[in-house]
Amino acid sequence: MPAGPSLTVVIAEDGVLLREGLATLLARFGHRVAATAGDAEALVKAVEEHAPDIVVTDVRMPPGFSDEGLRAAVALRAAHPGLAVLVLSQYVEQTYATELLDSGDGTGVGYLLKDRIGEVEEFVDALTTVAGGGTVVDPEVVRQLLRRRRDPLRRLTPREREVLALMAEGRSNAAIARALVVSEAVVGKHIGNILAKLDLPPDEDAHRRVLAVVAFLRG
Amino acid sequence: MGLAVFDQARTASRVGRVRLNGSWQAVARKDLLATSLPWRALAYLVTGAVVGVVVLASLVVSLTAGALLTVFLVGVPLLAVPVVAAVPLGALERRRLRIMGAEPAPSPHRPAGRGPRGWLGTRLREQATWRALAYTGLLAVVLGPVELIAVTYGLVVPLVMICAPISVAEAGHIVLLKFWPLDSLTEAFAAALLGVAVLVAAAYPITALATAHALLARLLLTPGKAEPGERLAELTRSRSRLVEAFEVERRRIERDLHDGAQQRLVALTMTLGLAKVSPPAEAAELVARAHQEAKLALAEIRDLIRGIHPRILADRGLPAAVAELADRSPVPVEVDVAVPRLPEAVESVAYFVVSEGLANVAKHSGAEQARVRGRLDGRLLTVEIRDDGVGGADVTAGTGLAGLADRVSAVEGRLMLSSPPGGPTLLRAEIECLPALP
Numbered sequence: 001m002p003a004g005p006s007l008t009v010v011i012a013e014d015g016v017l018l019r020e021g022l023a024t025l026l027a028r029f030g031h032r033v034a035a036t037a038g039d040a041e042a043l044v045k046a047v048e049e050h051a052p053d054i055v056v057t058d059v060r061m062p063p064g065f066s067d068e069g070l071r072a073a074v075a076l077r078a079a080h081p082g083l084a085v086l087v088l089s090q091y092v093e094q095t096y097a098t099e100l101l102d103s104g105d106g107t108g109v110g111y112l113l114k115d116r117i118g119e120v121e122e123f124v125d126a127l128t129t130v131a132g133g134g135t136v137v138d139p140e141v142v143r144q145l146l147r148r149r150r151d152p153l154r155r156l157t158p159r160e161r162e163v164l165a166l167m168a169e170g171r172s173n174a175a176i177a178r179a180l181v182v183s184e185a186v187v188g189k190h191i192g193n194i195l196a197k198l199d200l201p202p203d204e205d206a207h208r209r210v211l212a213v214v215a216f217l218r219g
Numbered sequence: 220m221g222l223a224v225f226d227q228a229r230t231a232s233r234v235g236r237v238r239l240n241g242s243w244q245a246v247a248r249k250d251l252l253a254t255s256l257p258w259r260a261l262a263y264l265v266t267g268a269v270v271g272v273v274v275l276a277s278l279v280v281s282l283t284a285g286a287l288l289t290v291f292l293v294g295v296p297l298l299a300v301p302v303v304a305a306v307p308l309g310a311l312e313r314r315r316l317r318i319m320g321a322e323p324a325p326s327p328h329r330p331a332g333r334g335p336r337g338w339l340g341t342r343l344r345e346q347a348t349w350r351a352l353a354y355t356g357l358l359a360v361v362l363g364p365v366e367l368i369a370v371t372y373g374l375v376v377p378l379v380m381i382c383a384p385i386s387v388a389e390a391g392h393i394v395l396l397k398f399w400p401l402d403s404l405t406e407a408f409a410a411a412l413l414g415v416a417v418l419v420a421a422a423y424p425i426t427a428l429a430t431a432h433a434l435l436a437r438l439l440l441t442p443g444k445a446e447p448g449e450r451l452a453e454l455t456r457s458r459s460r461l462v463e464a465f466e467v468e469r470r471r472i473e474r475d476l477h478d479g480a481q482q483r484l485v486a487l488t489m490t491l492g493l494a495k496v497s498p499p500a501e502a503a504e505l506v507a508r509a510h511q512e513a514k515l516a517l518a519e520i521r522d523l524i525r526g527i528h529p530r531i532l533a534d535r536g537l538p539a540a541v542a543e544l545a546d547r548s549p550v551p552v553e554v555d556v557a558v559p560r561l562p563e564a565v566e567s568v569a570y571f572v573v574s575e576g577l578a579n580v581a582k583h584s585g586a587e588q589a590r591v592r593g594r595l596d597g598r599l600l601t602v603e604i605r606d607d608g609v610g611g612a613d614v615t616a617g618t619g620l621a622g623l624a625d626r627v628s629a630v631e632g633r634l635m636l637s638s639p640p641g642g643p644t645l646l647r648a649e650i651e652c653l654p655a656l657p
Contacts, residue, residue, distance in 0.1 A: 017482055
């Protein structure tokens with residue numbers, strides 16, 4: 001198992017099966033699950049009590065089974081600036097992703113489909129990224145965003161569009177290089193071209209760059 | 220307690236009044252003679268006269284025999300015969316009501332206890348039985364004789380008059396109806412013409428009399444609104460409630476998928492993901508667990524699909540699907556469903572009535588035995604689920620029955636429940652439909 005920095009995590013998920021599974025999974029990757037919660041109220045209490053590095057929460061939870069988890073996450077970020085939140089959702093809801101990215105300064109948030117948990121290593125990577133102040137956006141959300149801003153994106157080559165999608169997901173240069181099986185230098189060149197074509201300011205900070213790209217895609 | 224139809228009792232009187240006004244308006248129509256109503260009225264009165272005579276004769280025999288034998292005590296039970304016989308007579312009369320109109324005439328009797336004793340106990344304690352007895356008396360003493368006279372003067376007399384020319388041609392001279400001497404064919408044809416006029420004119424009083432009889436039968440032999448727990452009401456077919464019912468159903472499906480299969484599948488992918496990065500020994504264990512989760516997810520999806528629209532229902536129709544439901548019920552179920560293929564929507568609703576009914580039997584009734592009966596009488600599909608459990612089912616408690624009533628109303632049907640404390644419980648759905656075309 002890869003040994004990164006050990007994080008203190010609070011998990012909120014109403015499905016017992018998934019909640020326990022997530023706890024086991026994160027423990028195996030060396031993280032400390034301080035508490036698990038079955039609803040939004042318990043989540044808020046657990047955060048007060050354990051001051052975790054990151055919260056992993058389901059969007060939909062009791063009692064109303066609408067978006068209690070998401071609202072709790074947004075409220076927690078307002079109350080505890082700097083608290084990282086990774087929101088898991090059964091479906092891609094552009095609105096949810098947007099609300100989350102707009103909470104705080106947009107750093108230290110992640111929005112992923114529950115399906116992504118299956119790729120355990122990538123999932124734990126995403127968790128680490130978010131806890132480190134990064135932004136992680138589900139590929140599905142990015143795909144929808146790319147569809148929305150079709151016009152300016154026509155200036156990009158197909159390869160550049162691929163790179164852009166991976167950037168928007170919050171991947172680092174190294175991760176993009178791994179995914180596309182190219183060198184990091186090539187990725188850096190692509191990124192430079194993309195930013196120039198879209199009139200985005202070149203920025204060495206990966207986190208801020210993600211936000212700029214996502215902001216651009218959201219129009 | 221009798222059969223309570225969901226949901227607002229107060230619409231009952233309105234429905235009753237409309238029905239009553241409608242009947243009389245039909246009689247007063249200018250084109251009455253062009254409709255089938257006079258013929259149906261005639262058929263109703265002829266059969267009514269026959270039933271009335273038979274009932275009168277049986278009453279006289281049983282009461283006389285009973286009175287004479289009372290001295291020897293054996294006569295006492297004979298005196299109770301009319302009370303008991305009034306119930307099946309009521310059923311016969313409800314069937315006969317169909318001659319006068321398609322409107323269903325439900326039974327006012329609540330489901331009886333087990334065995335002859337149970338049956339008698341239930342029947343003797345309910346008002347409906349005594350109303351049926353009153354009807355029996357009226358039929359034997361008033362309605363039967365009056366209808367016999369009406370049929371004689373409205374049908375037999377004019378027919379004899381119309382046949383006068385034939386009789387005169389054969390015999391040369393007749394005394395028509397024992398008071399009108401006819402000597403020539405001209406006179407005979409005049410009599411025949413008069414006969415036609417009488418026949419036509421008689422259509423009105425005959426229809427009026429039959430209508431009055433039918434209304435009286437309805438009043439005494441179908442559930443009244445004021446009886447305790449015997450609320451008869453047409454379901455308010457509000458569009459918004461139907462939409463809501465379907466919305467609730469969609470949400471239920473979504474929730475079931477979200478909480479069940481989807482949850483399991485996510486857990487399954489997670490377990491497999493873990494297995495991928497684990498050492499072989501541990502991985503094998505994780506794969507085994509994933510296998511188990513996959514099977515559970517499959518089972519859950521299967522159950523869910525069956526809950527949405529069971530395959531067997533679409534393929535084989537209601538009898539087979541109900542038999543399958545009965546097989547899965549933890550309470551033994553006797554199935555007696557004999558209906559042809561029906562429109563899909565009707566089959567689906569009927570299936571859910573049985574499904575929900577049997578689920579309730581299993582969950583709440585404590586019954587040892589349940590029965591499902593399904594029939595298509597003319598255009599009326601009736602599905603009944605009865606059990607010998609503790610009763611006390613409540614429409615207002617929980618959403619199951621209320622939701623079911625909404626579904627039934629979506630196909631213009633009615634759902635009725637009788638569930639007195641102590642049982643037994645009877646759930647009945649009535650849906651008007653035609654058999655599906657093959």
